[in-house]
Amino acid sequence: MRVEDFDYHLPEELIAKYPITPRHNAKLMVLNRKDQSIRHDMFWNLPLYLEEGDLLVFNNSKVLPARLYGKKPTGGKVEVLLTDFITREEWYALIGGKNIKEGLQIYVGEDLIVEVLEHIESGKFKVKLLSEDPLKALDKHGKIPIPPYLRRGEEPIDRVYYQTVFAQIEGSVAAPTASLHFSEELLKRLVEYGIKKAFITLHVSYGTFKPVKVDEVELHRVDPEYVMVPKETIKLIKETKEKGKRVVAVGTTVVRALETAGFEPFEGWTELYIYPGYSFKVVDAFITNFHLPRSSLLFLVCAFGGREFILRAYQEAIKERYRFYSYGDGMLIL
Known part of the structure; x- marks a missing residue:
């Protein structure tokens, strides 16, 4: 596969330089893989697209001022x-x-x-x-090492908003950005809808910003990152699957952690690199942000949603003036 097949043009003004407040006021694009439909909504309405008994899995790693x-x-x-x-x-x-x-x-x-x-x-x-x-x-x-594409230094707002509300275990140098949309109020709303939650830890390295320098997707490598998937989370995943409900990964880090672990507790390092052709074992649905062109994160999203469908969704996001990258809007792929 050619890396250039995962390219798109993004107008500079659609790169979100600052977070939306409150967190849950971001836009949410909902993609359905079965009927290839695209819906536009707000992140606050995420529970409307999930079912009672579905399991949201979050990354509780905490960003350090690195x-x-x-x-x-x-x-x-x-x-x-x-x-x-x-x-x-x-x-x-x-x-x-x-x-x-x-x-x-x-x-x-x-x-x-x-x-x-x-x-x-x-x-x-x-x-x-x-x-x-x-x-x-x-x-x-x-200082918080905010992403280089923001083209600014750390500001006081980043200490709060470039961190998830449930961040617990220090070790990341970049935020698990799909989780930045979850406010305390939204988490409470999800509980009211009967949606369960679990946690993994993956310490995001600066390699998440590493550009792809090869021409063939298969030749790229991702940097190893520390992962811990506890037995409590594996137990909840198995129970969710047995009841016919969905395991919903919040972010690419959670996808890689769960697919590394499979259905057993895991602690160690992962170099799992997911690109189109990968067969998913654990993850049934996926929440993510809008990623850089020609990036390993975009390869992963395309592996889950299909390259043509995802790139069509990105073009629609540009047309609808969605905000892109770390502080940008969210996408739910069902």
Whole structure:
């Protein structure tokens, strides 16, 4: 398959630079794979398209302020972007600056030093956060690494809205964006409609923004990411399937986590790369945002919904002035 077959033109003004408030006021496009129909609605009305007993599965990973500014012992300024969770203390990182060598200690604050452990490739390194409480120190000194296509720095609104309302386990450097539409009020409404919920953890790496640099879809690779699918979630998935109800994945991260785990609890790393031709085992329906052209996220959505149908929906979204990307509107594929 050619990567160019997953291209489309997006007018710059349709890239959502800021979040909608309240969260559930985003638009919702509803795609039905059986009759190939497209409906337009608001995210607040999501429960109307689900059935009592359906199971929504969310990613409860929490975005960390992973962009750090520090100094070398010589006084030279250095920017460190934590890109991939390994442990609370150890990360892969992109480091800007000259003479970055193993053993270098970058001073960020009196309670946080970044030590370079190993050079991986070009500007990528393995680092250790030297701190009594690394996550607390990150929260104090770091900036939220909002997506590069927003073309702006972090603002106070991002600390609230580039985070899900149920974020719990620290480790992501990018938000699971399909979940950003869920307000406390909408979650309560879903309960009233008898819709169940469960959680997985997938720590989103900066690789989610990695451009596809090959011409053939099959030749691309995604970066490994930490995943945990607990036994409670697997139990709910099995019960949902047994009752003939649907497992609804909220976001591409949840799709990859559930399809990695199958029907058994799982903790480890996933490099599952889903593109058209993939046969889905667990996921019955799928909520997602509108993704960049020629991206691995768009390949995954096309694998689930069908390339022609999805690209037709994207053209309709452009015509209807939907908002695109991380802070954009949502799509439900049934």
